Amino acid sequence: MEDHILEVKHLKKSFYDSKKGREIQVLKDISFNMKCGDVLSIIGPSGSGKSTLLRCITQLETMDGGEVRVCNKNMVVPGSNPIRYAPKADLAEIRLSTGLVFQNFNLFPHLTVLQNVTLAPIRVLKLEPHSARIRAMRLLKRMGLESKARAYPCELSGGQQQRVSIARALAMNPKVLFFDEPTSALDPELTGEILKVIKSLAEEEMTMVIVTHEMAFARDVANQVLFMDDGVVVEKGTPEYVFGQSQNERLQSFLSRFSQNG
Amino acid sequence: MISDLQNLLPILAQGFGTTLAIFGLTLLFSIPLGLLVAVLKMSKYKVIRYPVAFYISVMRGTPLLLQIVAIYFGSYYLSQSAGADFSFDRFPAVIVAFSVNYAAYFAEIFRGGIESIPKGQYEAATMLGLSKSQTFFRIILPQVLKRVVPASANEVITLVKDTSLAQVIAVTELFALAKKQQAVYASIFPLFVAGIFYYVANLILSVFFSYLERKLNYYR
Numbered sequence: 001m002e003d004h005i006l007e008v009k010h011l012k013k014s015f016y017d018s019k020k021g022r023e024i025q026v027l028k029d030i031s032f033n034m035k036c037g038d039v040l041s042i043i044g045p046s047g048s049g050k051s052t053l054l055r056c057i058t059q060l061e062t063m064d065g066g067e068v069r070v071c072n073k074n075m076v077v078p079g080s081n082p083i084r085y086a087p088k089a090d091l092a093e094i095r096l097s098t099g100l101v102f103q104n105f106n107l108f109p110h111l112t113v114l115q116n117v118t119l120a121p122i123r124v125l126k127l128e129p130h131s132a133r134i135r136a137m138r139l140l141k142r143m144g145l146e147s148k149a150r151a152y153p154c155e156l157s158g159g160q161q162q163r164v165s166i167a168r169a170l171a172m173n174p175k176v177l178f179f180d181e182p183t184s185a186l187d188p189e190l191t192g193e194i195l196k197v198i199k200s201l202a203e204e205e206m207t208m209v210i211v212t213h214e215m216a217f218a219r220d221v222a223n224q225v226l227f228m229d230d231g232v233v234v235e236k237g238t239p240e241y242v243f244g245q246s247q248n249e250r251l252q253s254f255l256s257r258f259s260q261n262g
Numbered sequence: 263m264i265s266d267l268q269n270l271l272p273i274l275a276q277g278f279g280t281t282l283a284i285f286g287l288t289l290l291f292s293i294p295l296g297l298l299v300a301v302l303k304m305s306k307y308k309v310i311r312y313p314v315a316f317y318i319s320v321m322r323g324t325p326l327l328l329q330i331v332a333i334y335f336g337s338y339y340l341s342q343s344a345g346a347d348f349s350f351d352r353f354p355a356v357i358v359a360f361s362v363n364y365a366a367y368f369a370e371i372f373r374g375g376i377e378s379i380p381k382g383q384y385e386a387a388t389m390l391g392l393s394k395s396q397t398f399f400r401i402i403l404p405q406v407l408k409r410v411v412p413a414s415a416n417e418v419i420t421l422v423k424d425t426s427l428a429q430v431i432a433v434t435e436l437f438a439l440a441k442k443q444q445a446v447y448a449s450i451f452p453l454f455v456a457g458i459f460y461y462v463a464n465l466i467l468s469v470f471f472s473y474l475e476r477k478l479n480y481y482r
Contacts (some may be wrong), residue, residue, distance in 0.1 A: 060385055096391050106386035109481045110404045119400065120390035154482040165386075172390060 004069070005207050006034040006057070006176055011066035013049075013056055026052050028231040030066070034176070034224070037205035041218035041239075044228035045254060050211045053228070054178050057209075058100045059091060070094045071175050096124070099174030103181040105165045107153040113140065114149040117168045125172065132171075139167040143197060159190035166197055177201070179210040183217075195221070215258055219243050227251050270443060270452055277439035278459050284356055284425045284435060289418065291361035296368025303373055321366030327427050330359040334431045356428045364421060371413045375406040408478040415471035419464050436460070 013027040026049045034040055042050045055061040057068055059075070065083055068075040073094050077084045085091060107116050117136035121127045127135075140146045143163040153161050162182060169177060179198065183191035195217050201208065202221050212218050218225060218239070225242040227235040227250075235248045242251065302314045321329070334355035341348035350358065379402050387397040426437035436456050443452035 058389060060388065092391065095389070098389075100385075100389045102382060102386065104382055106380075106382035108383065108386070108401055110408070120392060123396055123400070124391040152481040168390070 003035055004033045005036045005038075005071055006209075007067070007069040008032050008057065009067040011053070011056060011068065012064050013052055013061065014064055026231050027056065027063070030228075030231075030233055032224075032226060032233065032236065034207060034209070036207055038224055039202045039206075039208045039210070039222045040224045040226060041222035042209065042211045042226045042228060043213070043215065043218050043254075044234075048228045049231045050228055051180055054100070054180050054209065054211055058098050058178055059095055060100075071097050073097075096172065097175040099169035099172055099177045101162070101166055101169050101177065101179045101182050103184050105153070105158075105161045105185070107161055107165055107168070109153050112150050112152055113145065113156070113164050116153070116164060117171050120168070121171050136167070136171055139170055140164075142200075143167050157190060158186045159193045162186065162194050163197060166194075170201075176207045176209065179208065179212070181211050181213065183212070183214060215243075215255070227254070229254065266447065266451065267455070270455055273439055273443060274436060274452070274455055274459060277434060277436035277456075280353075280428075280434060281422075281425045281436040281459075282463075283353075284360060284428055284433075285422055287357045288360040288364055288421060288425075291357070292364035292368055295361060295365035297372050299365055299369035300372035300376060303369060304376065318366045318369060321363050322370075326359070326363050326424060327430055329363055330356060330427060330430055333359045333362075352431050352433050355431060356433050360421070360424070360428075364417065367417050368414065371410050371417065372406065374413075375410040376402060378409055379405055411471065411475055411478060415467070418471075419467055422463050422467065423460055 009031050011027055011030040012025065014023040014025045016022075017024045030049075030053055032040070042053065044050050052061060056063040057070075062085070063076075063083065065081070066076075067078060071094075073090055074086055075091065075094055076086060086094075108119070111119065114133065114136055117139060118129065118132040121132040121135065122129050125132075137146060137149065140149055143166065145160060145163055145167070148156060148160065148164075153164065156164065162185075166182075182198070183194050186194065191214065195214065198208065198210065198217075199221050210218070210222065220239075222239055225235075225237065225239050226233055227242060227248075229250050235242055235246050235251045237246070243255070246252075299314060299318070302310050303318065305311050305314075334350055334352065337355070338349040383401055383405070384397060387401045392401070425435055428435050429438035429441070432438070436459055437453075440452045440456035444450060446452075
């Protein structure tokens with residue numbers, strides 16, 4: 001168990017639905033593990049809880065039950081019921097070992113590309129501004145954006161903005177990088193550049209969790225695929241298994257709907 | 263008429279100095295106070311939120327003229343009945359009244375600006391490990407400033423003209439002096455000249471604010 005970089009056990013999450021006037025359980029009982037260098041893609045219909053799962057693991061939402069361990073640090077006190085979160089210092093440490101790339105990039109519009117990437121390393125990691133800039137330029141170069149360092153986000157295409165946001169996340173040296181539908185807000189012809197970047201990160205054994213609707217990409221880049229529907233993990237395994245051998249009916253119907261819709 | 267003007271201008275300029283002092287000091291105090299009030303109004307605690315909402319509604323719901331009178335005379339009567347001996351001088355009373363009044367208006371503008379910043383900005387800052395105050399001062403506030411410039415410009419321009427209300431407790435600002443001169447000359451000419459003072463001041467402010475808006479247009 002010691003070599004797991006991310007462990008999720010029996011994670012549960014409910015939202016209060018004011019229209020229906022009752023609690024809706026969006027995550028019913030989610031468990032999975034990841035080893036260092038794993039790339040996990042999470043697929044499933046909209047509303048299946050994929051994004052909520054990411055948001056619980058990255059602490060943007062609080063969970064109602066279960067356990068999460070990142071780099072062997074507990075996010076909640078083990079066995080506590082109702083759950084109690086770990087002390088603030090531990091949570092902050094866990095947060096720093098996780099990075100998140102958003103669907104809508106969420107770059108800081110008033111800062112240049114370079115400032116977007118260096119802000120947190122300087123303010124949070126307390127890096128020297130000079131060395132933070134050198135590291136940021138290296139990352140931007142990798143993303144093919146070194147010429148845009150002084151530009152503002154509004155001057156960039158969606159694909160370029162998303163690459164900046166990946167550079168911004170990488171600048172914090174996360175142990176696990178999460179992607180919440182990183183290509184959904186992009187024009188179809190721009191998704192390729194993002195997928196290429198993620199693929200190159202996978203080759204460097206970056207541990208990543210990718211929620212995506214790009215089935216071909218989910219199959220190619222990941223070494224584990226998790227299919228969610230209605231708040232539960234329906235199928236889990238290698239891409240060959242999930243996309244080829246599995247006979248699960250819900251998965252089959254999801255995938256066939258997908259190939260119909262292109 | 264020219265010689266009238268030569269006599270009038272130094273007198274009115276003196277009053278305009280007082281007007282500028284009210285204007286400048288009010289901005290100096292009401293903008294930071296307004297920011298604080300805006301943040302308090304968004305507090306998750308009702309004990310904080312409700313009194314602040316009440317303060318804003320009174321400030322916006324009653325005449326500034328009345329508020330000036332209330333602060334000048336009211337503070338005196340209150341301290342008397344409490345057995346103390348405190349009273350505002352006229353000028354400080356005006357500054358206090360204007361500041362707490364304008365802070366209420368600025369607070370609502372700032373609150374609107376803060377609430378218009380997308381949630382994703384907070385989430386991105388959180389994920390990068392920025393503290394709450396780092397997020398507010400480095401991410402949120404700079405973007406709020408840009409968004410509140412047009413609405414704030416309105417308030418600032420109104421403030422120039424509102425300064426004339428200070429005469430209600432006999433502070434001799436521009437308009438009060440012009441009125442005195444109206445009696446001296448038995449003509450509305452001094453009032454007309456005072457009007458030009460206000461107009462020119464606001465013209466300069468308008469130019470400044472459109473410059474500021476353009477300057478802040480480097481990003482969307």
